[in-house]
Amino acid sequence: MKKPLMITLGAAATLAMVSVTAFSDQQRVHAAEKEAATKVDKAAVERSRKITKNLDNIFKQTVVLITSKYVHDESDFAAGSAAVLLFDNISKSSDNKIRLIDATGQPYDEENVARDDFEREAIKRLKAGAKLHEKVVRIDGKPQLRTVTPVPVVMKKCVMCHEHYADAKEGEPIGAISYIVPIE
Numbered sequence: 001m002k003k004p005l006m007i008t009l010g011a012a013a014t015l016a017m018v019s020v021t022a023f024s025d026q027q028r029v030h031a032a033e034k035e036a037a038t039k040v041d042k043a044a045v046e047r048s049r050k051i052t053k054n055l056d057n058i059f060k061q062t063v064v065l066i067t068s069k070y071v072h073d074e075s076d077f078a079a080g081s082a083a084v085l086l087f088d089n090i091s092k093s094s095d096n097k098i099r100l101i102d103a104t105g106q107p108y109d110e111e112n113v114a115r116d117d118f119e120r121e122a123i124k125r126l127k128a129g130a131k132l133h134e135k136v137v138r139i140d141g142k143p144q145l146r147t148v149t150p151v152p153v154v155m156k157k158c159v160m161c162h163e164h165y166a167d168a169k170e171g172e173p174i175g176a177i178s179y180i181v182p183i184e
């Protein structure tokens with residue numbers, strides 16, 4: 001008699017364990033669903049991060065290319081002016097919003113400055129050595145990735161028009177590019 005009882009008890013204990021495990025699994029699924037509904041999808045944020053990185057590389061390569069091949073004196077159409085125009089047109093014609101801004105306190109054009117707390121904080125951090133500053137935000141209920149990346153004095157020619165860039169420390173950003181890219 002002893003043995004079967006042991007087995008029965010053992011089976012009951014196993015059953016109890018299974019049901020406890022099943023319950024906590026279910027709870028975990030509910031918690032994950034709730035989190036997904038309120039939080040932004042991590043993989044989608046990563047895709048937006050990649051888009052921003054690619055755009056940033058293309059823009060910076062373009063500014064250097066234009067400056068080295070087409071800009072010879074102060075009267076030439078500056079890469080800065082080209083970038084401001086290009087970013088304006090991209091911002092108007094797509095969901096990506098991009099701006100070129102000053103980080104020195106002496107912009108060529110008063111329009112090209114940090115406009116909100118996020119951009120002002122970004123300039124502070126980039127000047128302190130951060131490689132970028134980013135934040136997930138909601139604009140009109142839609143998740144967006146905001147990123148600001150540094151623009152250093154990449155060439156001596158930059159100083160031709162922006163004389164005060166000569167005062168910048170080695171590697172210190174004199175400007176920044178501000179991005180708003182949808183998370184989708």
Ligand code: HEC
Binds near residue numbers: 067074081085159174
């Ligand atoms: C030929 C003159 C010229 C040269 C060379 C030049 N810029 Fe500019 N830059 C300008 C002008 C003009 C603006 C204002 C553009 C506008 O608002 O339309 C500007 C704007 C900028 C801005 C936005 C902030 C501001 O001052 O308005 C940054 C940042 C910038 N330039 C960085 C650079 C860098 C980096 C280089 C070197 C790769 C460079 N510039 C070379 C003329 C120049």
